[in-house]
Structures are given as structure tokens and as C-alpha cells.
Amino acid sequence: MEKNGIPAALLTAMTSMAKVAGANRILASGLIPHAVGDPSRTLDEEIAWRKGQVTKALNAVATPLDEAQIFPDW
Amino acid sequence: MKQPFRLDVHTIDIDNVEVGDTTGVSGHTLAVSVDEISDLVLEDSRIAGVEVEITQPGDDVRIVHCLDAVEPRTKVGDGDVFPGFLSGMDPVGTGETLRLGGVSILVSSRYPQPFSGLLQAREAVVDMSGPTAMYSPFSRVRNIVLVFTPNPSIENVDYDDAIRRAGLRVGEFVARSALGNEPDSTTVFDFSDVNPDLPNVVYFYQLQGQGSMADTYLYGRVIHNLVPTLIHPNEVMDGAIVSGVHVYSCYKNPTFLHQNNPIIWELQARHGKDLNFVGVIINRGHNYTQDDKERSSQWAAKLASFLEADGAILTAEGGGNSAIDMMLACQYMEKAGIRTTVVSSEAAGADGYDFPLFYTVPEADAIVSIGSEDEIVAMPKVSKVIGDEYILDSETPSCGPFDLKMYYQYCSTNQVGGNFLTGRMF
Amino acid sequence: MIRVVHYLNQFFAGIGGEDKADAPFEVREGAVGPGRVLKMLFGDEAEIVQTLVCGDNAFHADPEGNLAAIIAAIAETAPDVVLAGPAFNAGRYGLACAAVCAAVNEELGIPAVTGVYPDAPAVDVFGTRVVMVATRDSAGGMKDAAGRLADVGLRLARGEGLLPADEDGRIPMGYRANRVADKPVATRALDMLMARLRDEPFTSEIELPDQVEPVPPAPAVADLSKTTVALITEGGLVPEDNPDRIESSSATKWARYPLAMLAKNENPAFKSIHAGYDSRWVDADPNRLVPLDAARALEEEGVIGKLHEYFYVTTGNGTTVTHAERMGEEIAIQLIADGVQAAILTST
Known part of the structure; x- marks a missing residue:
């Protein structure tokens, strides 16, 4: 995606793997089986949390970068 | 007074297995009573039926749907093998243990319910002869294959527990029938003498703990919340670690290969000669977050430092996810000044042109390859199949011929070193 | 008897040096120049039935035309294997040898082997497609190079396939395949670890990659x-x-x-x-x-x-x-x- 000029944010539980693989906009999120899910929350809370994760990803594609970055998890 | 943690392992070498009226060993021949084994297995109502098949190296036979394999072992005198399954939580690994060498109890079955997602037992094949025999270490032992029929009314996870226990119970029963026979050899597992002139070596032994059908058991319990911990190698010899991994057929470390972990046997043979075998660190592979992986790998390196290790051998079980845990442990050990050697499988693609490792760290520059899971193997027609007429999830007759990825060859790229394959650059 | 066709440039065919590099393609019967070294190595198992010769400049002036003529000649002779060179570090000659091997193998299905220096330009262009034994950078390495060429060539002619690159003395083609190891995993692992602990040399069975070339980040979205x-x-x-x-x-x-x-x-x-x-x-x-x-x-x-x-x-x-x-x-x-x-x- 990035090579073709499309800024792409990656939500993943395995940020180190993403870095090695060459992703540029990396965000720690969730667990391996559900990167944008949290079954321990109630459904409403989970949706609100997920909205927050997606918002962070959107901010990442709106952030100019010089090199790959793992965005902080807050 | 302090007692050394000592285990005497007595081996009776078995060079023939045959059906008999009663189960027992005479010389190097093991006789197996089908009735005795059926009665033992069917005490558990979760199993509806069992066929007992014997197959030996060189037979024109294919075994399909392989699940766990168990080496017949029992205690001589006090104690039990397979703690947490056949006994309580009393520590194992001391006293005397009898093993029947060259024999495996191999469990084959379908499951009562259809699977979906990751949590499924996948096809696992052993060819007992011909050019495809090299793809499974179980082509080189005499297999007593237990082909189970599930009770259709129970859930897969429950059934899985039933057949795991059945394999262990049959293994112990068969070994017990040889009690009183003279062993061919005895190996003493005692690492209490440490020579200060030799380097200290630890074994980092990563176990799969990913969910049902992909779990390993430590004293009968899953290892999901395990922080790296120490285990004595003798405990492993007595069945402290039992396999429930049926997902990745090629990578699988079945119970047989935990009991016979080749790294532990090699360290035993070199203890006091080349090195001091100072401990085994077990770690859960497949930790689910970066933080969990960091904590585990850092913790393992810390334990190795506590043991004053100079060197470490690292093995894992499973694919890319578990490779990260192992490679991070390698990295942190190296940073702590501990020299490492990593045993790794490869995934270089069917044509072999891809980079073979899932995940690397710059510190992992000493790697032993156990071959690539991606190679496609032409499985020939065989005259007899044990397990099932058809390959799982297909209409392909098990007798062949068909093409099969290495992934489905039982323990072909087993990471504790059970097989003989290696990846080479051409 | 295994039948071999051998490819040479004008220099090794004895026509002359750079001044004869425009010598046109020709076909000669039997072994010529380095072909006589190969012939000795073959013993009774193989013979060079034909030698194809083309000047370095002549070949590259019209590679398509020359390759077509070479392929036609080889198709008619129908050998069991084609050997080219060895070309050592000669740029044009190595490229011609490799191009001939690629065409023979891919168009006729006949195995073909050449020998070049590992840094030669032919390796960059044909390294993953053509079987190449590694040679020294000059004809002083003829004896070893011819030995490897003969070994690998005859093995392919017998239908036995390649050995791993280091055993063949070949330049790696970049793919990996499974083989039975000579020692158990545990022995190899402990041998490697002991070598590290004793500061002795060891060879990792998998080489780590060069760092992945980073992709420059795409521009951020403005709104x-x-x-x-x-x-x-x-x-x-x-x-x-x-x-x-x-x-x-x-x-x-x-x-x-x-x-x-x-x-x-x-x-x-x-x-x-x-x-x-x-x-x-x-x-x-x-x-x-x-x-x-x-x-x-x-x-x-x-x-x-x-x-x-x-x-x-x-x-x-x-x-x-x-x-x-x-x-x-x-x-x-x-x-x-x-x-x-x-x-x-x-x-x-």
C-alpha cells in the first residue's frame, strides 16, 4: 500500500513482527486472535473501544512520517 | 541429607511386536493382547470402539489421522509416569523408569463433531516404507496403532481428553507388562555433579500453548498463563509434558518425542564431558501480545543467567507466532552474554525461493535447520491403510497416490529433532 | 555412453584473442581446447560429440540469431547434456555461456551447465535460471573448474539431479529444498553450540537475510x-x-x-x-x-x-x-x- 502511495495503518498485537515485515504505520491493538476486539468488555464498551482503535489508526494515516513508526498505545 | 535428583532409565529394546493372548515381553518381542487393550480403552465411555493394528518399519502401510504417540514407560517400584493424568501432583523424575525402546502407541481418530477455525485436528500421515518414509520419524519405530471410534454424543474437546488419556494408559499398561524383565541397558540421568572447567548449557524448551487441539500439558494442566519456569530433565523423561497439539502435523512434538526429547538425550550424553547440563527452561509459545512475548523471553533469559549459563539450545513448536517467542528469547540471552543455537523449521515456499524464516533477530546467527514445511511430496499407492479409507476433509482415498504438503507429514519438521531432514541451499 | 555438446568462445577454441572476437558461429566435430580436459575427466562414461564455437563480439552482436543457430544445431545432435565454458571472469563469454545454457534447458529440455567466477556478470543475469559451477577468476583455475563442470554435468545427464550448492561447488541458484541430514539435529545443534563456546568456526544452516529495504512512508492524508x-x-x-x-x-x-x-x-x-x-x-x-x-x-x-x-x-x-x-x-x-x-x- 505505502509503496503505491496509499498511507496504511496496521492494527496488530505483534508490533515487532510488523516492524520486521516493513510496515510503516504500526499500532499495538488487541490480541493475536482479535486485533480490534475485546471479548472481555460488554458489547457497547467493546464497540466504543474499537472506535478508539480505528480513530488512532486514522490519525496515523494523517501523520506525516520520515520512517517506520510504532505509534504509542494511548 | 540432600538427595541427588537421579533417575535410572532402563531400556528393553523391542525388535518385534505381535498379537498375543496376553500382553507381555519375551526377549525382544512384545506381544500385545487386543482384548486386554480394548477392555482398558473402553472403560472410558467417551470412546465407542477401538481397533488395534500393528505395523513395523518396511511394511507397505500408510497410517492416517495420527494424533498423539506415546512410548511405553512405567515406574519400577514407587511412583507413576504421566503425573496429572495417571496420578496426582507428586513430582516425578526420580527412582527407576522402565521403557520399551523402538515401540510407539500411535493414536488415530476422527472427532465426533465437525471443526471450524483453527481449533481442529488436521491430517497427519506416516508411511512405513518407501521413499516417503523419511518424512516421519514414526516410520522407524514399531507402531501399535489405536484406531478409535468416538462416542458421537460428546463434544470434541471432551473426546480429545478421552483419547489422550487412553494413549497414556495403554502406554503405561504395555510397559508394565515387561516389569521383571532384564533391561538391555540403563542410562543414569543425574546432573548434580558440575565440573567448573566445562561450560554451563541450558535448554530453552518452548511448548505450544495456543488453545484446545493446540495445547501442551504440564503435569496434566494447560500452560496458558505460564511464565518461563524451570523443570528438571528427569521430569520430562517421566512424562511431565504431554502433547495435545493436533493442528500443525509437521511441527508437532507428540508425547513420545517429549519423553524422548533428542536434545535432552544429547545433553545427557555430553554432561560431564563437553558441558554441564544445568537446566531446562520451559516456555509457552504462542503468547498473544507483544508484551507477553517480551515478558516471557526476557524472563527466560533471566533464568538462564540465574543458572550461570554460558550457552543455550533453543527449540520451539509451531509456526510463525511461536518463532517470535523463541527468537526474542535468543536475542535477550545473547544480550546477556549467553551464546545460543536455535533449531528452526523453514517455510521457503513450494519452490524454495522464499526466505525460509518467519521471524529473525540479528543475534540468531547460529541456526540448525530441520527442513521446510512447504515442500510437496508425491505419496505413492500403498497396499494397506490404517486409520481411515479417506484423507481428512477430502474425498481422496488414503491409499493414494496423491500429493501432500510436508505440513501434513506427521512430525516431519519436528523441532526437538525427532526427524532427519534439513533445508539446503541449491 | 553419455553424449555431450560443448560450447566455447574464439579464444578457448584456439582461433585467437580479442582481435578475433568477431569470429562467426561454427560447428566442429569432437573435443576442442578445454574439451580435451573434460574428455580426460569423462573416461569411458561420456564423449564430446560436438563443439560449438562463437566469437564473443559476434555472439552479442546478434544474440537471437546466434542462439537460434545454436539451438538448431543442438536439437539435431540431441546430446544428453550441454556444457559451456568454463568462462571464469570473462564478462561477454560468461553471458554467452549462460544464455546458451538457459536456451538449451528451457527450449529443448536438455540439461546444461556452465562455470563462471561468482562475481561475474552472468551470475546477476542468469544465476537463478542456469546451473553454474563456481570457478576462479582466470583460466589458471581450469583444472578445478573442468572437474566441477564434468561432475555436475554427468550427474544431470544421468538424471540424478543436483546436490546442494556447496557440495556441487556451484553458485547457489537461490532456492532451498529438503534433504536427509548426515547427523541428527541434536548432534548438529550441540556441535554448533560447542563451537561457539570454544570460539571455533561454525556454519549456520540458514543464513540471515540482508535487512529489508525500507519502503518510504506514503504521504499522510491532508484531510x-x-x-x-x-x-x-x-x-x-x-x-x-x-x-x-x-x-x-x-x-x-x-x-x-x-x-x-x-x-x-x-x-x-x-x-x-x-x-x-x-x-x-x-x-x-x-x-x-x-x-x-x-x-x-x-x-x-x-x-x-x-x-x-x-x-x-x-x-x-x-x-x-x-x-x-x-x-x-x-x-x-x-x-x-x-x-x-x-x-x-x-x-x-
């Missing part, structure tokens, strides 16, 4: 509220009948499905066919993998301009880098065609 955003995952979420037959591991395929279909999530329902993670939570609620509900809400609130109406999916478990890069390229082309300006990816 999210005017941006069309796509959702992509490697988590294997597909309609339950998996209509596009995406593989559960080592994927070579990707697909896209309408978000409207995912929102409905019945007849067919979506589930994950990915064989590398426990998908029960995603199967119960696919938003945990493809964050459709959250992204749709952000679209309705005007935070983003538009949510692209498809999500894109493959399986990232055991997928090779080659296929992953290809699929990424294909998806990017599709996204650009559909006017997408940013992507959110989720991985398992």
Missing part, C-alpha cells in the same frame, strides 16, 4: 473528512462457503467482499478460514477483525469522508513474501482505481 478509507485484513474472513477458495495457510489468493454483505452477515455468514489463530471470537463477531461498525460510525460522524464499499482479505499464515508482495500490489492497484486514499489493516 480525513475528505478521505476514502478501505479496510484490509490477513485474518482469513470469508463467506462461509469460501467462494474464492482462499487457502487457510500459505495463501496465494486474495478477495474482496462488499461491506453491505458483511454487515448483514447471514446467508452467507462470514467466518475465518485462517489456520494460524483461534478464530472463535472473530467468528462470533467479525467486527473484531474487520472494524466495520466503528469505521461506519466514524463515516456517519463525518470523521472520514467515505468508507470504501469493499473489504479486502487474504490469509497471512505461512504466506510467502513473494505472494504477499504480489497480492499487496494487486490490491493497491484496485484501491487506486476505486479512488481509495488510505487503508486500515488488521493482522492476527
